[in-house]
Amino acid sequence: MLDKGVTESLAQNIVATQWHDVPPQARHQAKRSLINFFAVTLAGCRSSPIEIALGLLGQFSGSRQASVIGRRERLDAASAAFINAACANVDDFCDTHLATVIHPTAPVAAALLAFAELRPVSGADLLLALILGNEVQARIGLAISPSHYNRGWHITSTCGVFGAAVGCGKLALLSERQMVWALGIATTQSAGLCECLGTPAKSVSVGNAARNGLLSTLLAEKGFDGPAEPLAGVQGFYHALAEKPDLSRLADGWGESWEIMATSYKPYPCGFVIHPVLDCVLDWRRENPKAGVTHVVVRGNPLLSLRADRPKISTGRESQVSVQHAVAAALVCGKAGLEQFTDSCVREPEVLKLRSKVEVLRDENFSTIAAAVEITTADGRTHKLTQTAARGSDVNPLSDRELEDKLRAAAAAWNSRYDVAPLIDAIWGIEERSDVSGLLSLAVPA
Amino acid sequence: MLDKGVTESLAQNIVATQWHDVPPQARHQAKRSLINFFAVTLAGCRSSPIEIALGLLGQFSGSRQASVIGRRERLDAASAAFINAACANVDDFCDTHLATVIHPTAPVAAALLAFAELRPVSGADLLLALILGNEVQARIGLAISPSHYNRGWHITSTCGVFGAAVGCGKLALLSERQMVWALGIATTQSAGLCECLGTPAKSVSVGNAARNGLLSTLLAEKGFDGPAEPLAGVQGFYHALAEKPDLSRLADGWGESWEIMATSYKPYPCGFVIHPVLDCVLDWRRENPKAGVTHVVVRGNPLLSLRADRPKISTGRESQVSVQHAVAAALVCGKAGLEQFTDSCVREPEVLKLRSKVEVLRDENFSTIAAAVEITTADGRTHKLTQTAARGSDVNPLSDRELEDKLRAAAAAWNSRYDVAPLIDAIWGIEERSDVSGLLSLAVPA
Numbered sequence: 031m032l033d034k035g036v037t038e039s040l041a042q043n044i045v046a047t048q049w050h051d052v053p054p055q056a057r058h059q060a061k062r063s064l065i066n067f068f069a070v071t072l073a074g075c076r077s078s079p080i081e082i083a084l085g086l087l088g089q090f091s092g093s094r095q096a097s098v099i100g101r102r103e104r105l106d107a108a109s110a111a112f113i114n115a116a117c118a119n120v121d122d123f124c125d126t127h128l129a130t131v132i133h134p135t136a137p138v139a140a141a142l143l144a145f146a147e148l149r150p151v152s153g154a155d156l157l158l159a160l161i162l163g164n165e166v167q168a169r170i171g172l173a174i175s176p177s178h179y180n181r182g183w184h185i186t187s188t189c190g191v192f193g194a195a196v197g198c199g200k201l202a203l204l205s206e207r208q209m210v211w212a213l214g215i216a217t218t219q220s221a222g223l224c225e226c227l228g229t230p231a232k233s234v235s236v237g238n239a240a241r242n243g244l245l246s247t248l249l250a251e252k253g254f255d256g257p258a259e260p261l262a263g264v265q266g267f268y269h270a271l272a273e274k275p276d277l278s279r280l281a282d283g284w285g286e287s288w289e290i291m292a293t294s295y296k297p298y299p300c301g302f303v304i305h306p307v308l309d310c311v312l313d314w315r316r317e318n319p320k321a322g323v324t325h326v327v328v329r330g331n332p333l334l335s336l337r338a339d340r341p342k343i344s345t346g347r348e349s350q351v352s353v354q355h356a357v358a359a360a361l362v363c364g365k366a367g368l369e370q371f372t373d374s375c376v377r378e379p380e381v382l383k384l385r386s387k388v389e390v391l392r393d394e395n396f397s398t399i400a401a402a403v404e405i406t407t408a409d410g411r412t413h414k415l416t417q418t419a420a421r422g423s424d425v426n427p428l429s430d431r432e433l434e435d436k437l438r439a440a441a442a443a444w445n446s447r448y449d450v451a452p453l454i455d456a457i458w459g460i461e462e463r464s465d466v467s468g469l470l471s472l473a474v475p476a
Numbered sequence: 477m478l479d480k481g482v483t484e485s486l487a488q489n490i491v492a493t494q495w496h497d498v499p500p501q502a503r504h505q506a507k508r509s510l511i512n513f514f515a516v517t518l519a520g521c522r523s524s525p526i527e528i529a530l531g532l533l534g535q536f537s538g539s540r541q542a543s544v545i546g547r548r549e550r551l552d553a554a555s556a557a558f559i560n561a562a563c564a565n566v567d568d569f570c571d572t573h574l575a576t577v578i579h580p581t582a583p584v585a586a587a588l589l590a591f592a593e594l595r596p597v598s599g600a601d602l603l604l605a606l607i608l609g610n611e612v613q614a615r616i617g618l619a620i621s622p623s624h625y626n627r628g629w630h631i632t633s634t635c636g637v638f639g640a641a642v643g644c645g646k647l648a649l650l651s652e653r654q655m656v657w658a659l660g661i662a663t664t665q666s667a668g669l670c671e672c673l674g675t676p677a678k679s680v681s682v683g684n685a686a687r688n689g690l691l692s693t694l695l696a697e698k699g700f701d702g703p704a705e706p707l708a709g710v711q712g713f714y715h716a717l718a719e720k721p722d723l724s725r726l727a728d729g730w731g732e733s734w735e736i737m738a739t740s741y742k743p744y745p746c747g748f749v750i751h752p753v754l755d756c757v758l759d760w761r762r763e764n765p766k767a768g769v770t771h772v773v774v775r776g777n778p779l780l781s782l783r784a785d786r787p788k789i790s791t792g793r794e795s796q797v798s799v800q801h802a803v804a805a806a807l808v809c810g811k812a813g814l815e816q817f818t819d820s821c822v823r824e825p826e827v828l829k830l831r832s833k834v835e836v837l838r839d840e841n842f843s844t845i846a847a848a849v850e851i852t853t854a855d856g857r858t859h860k861l862t863q864t865a866a867r868g869s870d871v872n873p874l875s876d877r878e879l880e881d882k883l884r885a886a887a888a889a890w891n892s893r894y895d896v897a898p899l900i901d902a903i904w905g906i907e908e909r910s911d912v913s914g915l916l917s918l919a920v921p922a
Binding site: 079082083085086089090091092093106107108109181182183184187211214215217218219220221222223224225226227228229230231232234235238242245246248249252253254255256257259260263264265266267269270 | 525528529531532535536537538539552553554555627628629630633657660661663664665666667668669670671672673674675676677678680681684688691692694695698699700701702703705706709710711712713715716
């Protein structure tokens with residue numbers, strides 16, 4: 031734990047990496063992450079926890095310098111970072127870095143877009159900051175995966191604050207020394223617990239990751255300093271929040287491959303571990319729309335049971351982490367969109383009845399993106415289905431068009447006359463922009 | 477870790493406890509804590525980290541509803557809670573609950589006073605909220621002491637958020653259910669690392685504890701919910717942030733004794749573990765003002781070495797956690813006040829020279845409030861001194877008059893014409909007030 035200069039080396043890499051170091055496929059993936067970010071933020075921006083948080087922060091917020099995606103309200107930049115990150119993650123619909131289970135874009139993009147309303151930021155700079163924020167939070171998380179998450183840490187929040195700080199630090203052109211300070215100020219704000227998953231409280235730590243990452247950078251920029259070795263110091267982040275971190279993950283292969291390439295984008299608004307199960311169930315349901323189901327056995331990675339074995343739920347929010355609900359709703363409705371994870375769908379008598387017939391088994395032979403499902407029908411037959419790589423995962427990716435459709439669907443659910451074509455065009459063409467703040471005005475329906 | 481209802485039981489106790497349940501000596505101690513809080517906040521409110529943070533938050537802050545102690549600037553209540561807590565703790569001068577090493581009043585009082593500028597709060601309600609916030613954060617911390625702090629957690633911050641949430645929750649008259657939610661929202665914001673001690677970054681987590689505790693309550697009040705068992709749940713606070721918590725500490729003897737009675741108030745603005753050493757050195761220096769010192773050996777609890785064995789320092793902030801500096805400055809200046817822990821005192825050639833002559837030995841036989849010092853003088857003689865209970869500790873307390881003097885000295889250092897007599901009178905008579913917000917106007921020099 032006494033490795034000298036772990037944080038300094040990381041800061042050095044961050045500061046040294048420039049736009050021309052990033053290959054075209056990573057740049058393109060960053061745009062895909064932005065398309066997905068706006069889709070999930072528009073999907074989440076009217077949920078009740080967001081209404082409450084927005085109402086509260088609005089009472090404290092000052093100059094209305096920054097946009098809330100999908101909403102007319104404006105907030106100060108720090109509060110906007112909080113709300114936009116919370117919106118992006120509130121429905122469990124945002125992107126996933128499966129090796130760490132970090133939802134990478136919510137905290138980083140929310141912080142960067144808020145920064146871009148404080149000072150002009152070019153499209154290329156925004157993409158680079160997003161890629162680097164993503165890279166650093168993934169690497170900090172990889173060094174402690176899976177033990178950190180398994181212990182109960184909500185890794186999107188605990189590592190997201192670093193991604194937000196680093197991304198904003200890149201936009202602010204922090205020096206190496208300032209970047210170490212920003213990382214230090216971020217370490218002491220790293221928080222978030224999985225116990226809160228399935229409740230509105232989850233969104234607080236995700237919002238804080240964006241807000242506090244942004245503030246870490248703005249403080250460091252003004253000379254507000256921190257410790258020399260906040261990550262690997264004897265009383266620092268890795269000592270307190272991790273068991274046996276593999277610190278080589280912070281630096282090894284830097285610039286050779288890019289963690290953003292390992293991003294998965296969700297077709298369904300629920301925990302990713304549930305996705306391969308839904309692929310199986312929805313495929314089968316398409317072929318068997320009328321069959322009466324009497325029993326379902328789901329087999330998956332232990333994380334599926336750990337996170338999503340929740341037969342008894344009472345709210346839409348809980349349903350996002352209930353495999354029983356997801357299966358039942360998909361069988362009843364033939365789809366698994368936003369409306370299948372609402373309070374009213376949870377209370378639907380047919381769904382309720384079917385939830386109790388879904389059994390979950392853990393099997394270490396399955397990866398987190400694989401599952402097997404056995405569906406028994408009223409005629410006594412059993413139908414066996416398997417998915418080896420969930421749709422939307424990095425090895426079975428959604429197409430650009432499917433991501434656009436996800437954004438279009440989220441916008442249409444908001445307001446059927448809200449045309450997001452200009453927003454989509456602006457994202458694909460973002461490198462041409464000298465100031466990206468215009469994107470945000472396209473993300474608020476007229 | 478599956479204890480059912482740990483958080484619910486705690487919430488029940490909090491909600492049930494009323495003003496008449498609190499004995500007179502605890503009420504009086506709460507006033508002493510307020511006197512000390514205003515003293516240390518006035519002492520800290522002009523330090524450079526506070527200037528930076530205040531300037532930054534001021535750019536984001538909205539309606540200027542709340543006071544910043546000692547300053548003309550006004551902020552929204554959430555930002556004021558942050559700044560006042562940070563000010564109180566920035567100089568390492570605030571009170572200490574020695575069994576946990578929590579500095580209890582900074583996060584709680586800052587949050588409560590901000591709340592009191594949002595809605596009218598009576599003096600008795602404020603004292604009760606302070607006593608209960610203090611009680612809960614101490615109990616949550618006692619359950620995991622000393623392992624939590626030893627692992628690197630800045631326990632004032634990690635537990636302070638609970639104290640602030642509970643105190644504000646008491647003022648907001650939260651129901652038991654809402655109190656569980658407030659505690660849940662607080663769990664997922666519990667953060668802060670000891671690696672940041674001795675740097676401005678430390679103040680960020682203390683400020684957050686107050687701000688986020690306040691916001692936890694205001695969210696819970698609006699129905700923003702959280703998990704049923706945030707403290708003892710399998711992915712909750714104790715599982716992630718502790719080893720083998722003793723959960724009985726949360727409830728045992730509730731209402732029979734009061735943790736606020738175990739508060740120590742510092743005569744010197746530096747880590748409490750350094751205090752018994754300073755008692756020895758200053759006593760000896762008074763008798764030997766002219767003696768040339770050639771060597772000093774300090775013997776104390778292992779925490780003294782762990783936290784304060786820092787022979788090489790370069791800033792006033794670091795000096796607050798350097799026993800070498802404290803000894804050297806006390807020997808050179810004959811006192812250990814705010815001016816002995818400044819950048820200029822750190823650079824003083826005579827102090828610098830003497831620092832290198834101070835040796836620190838760890839000895840498990842000493843409590844954290846005891847120390848022995850051997851001073852060798854130029855004539856070859858060795859002077860042996862011991863302190864068994866540091867001045868200001870709960871077993872050797874500062875008098876009410878000494879606490880008033882501390883407040884008067886802090887105010888005088890700010891502005892020699894600033895008369896704090898009305899503030900002192902208002903605190904001793906706080907039970908008579910139906911609205912305590914007037915206190916804050918007395919805490920800003922004209």
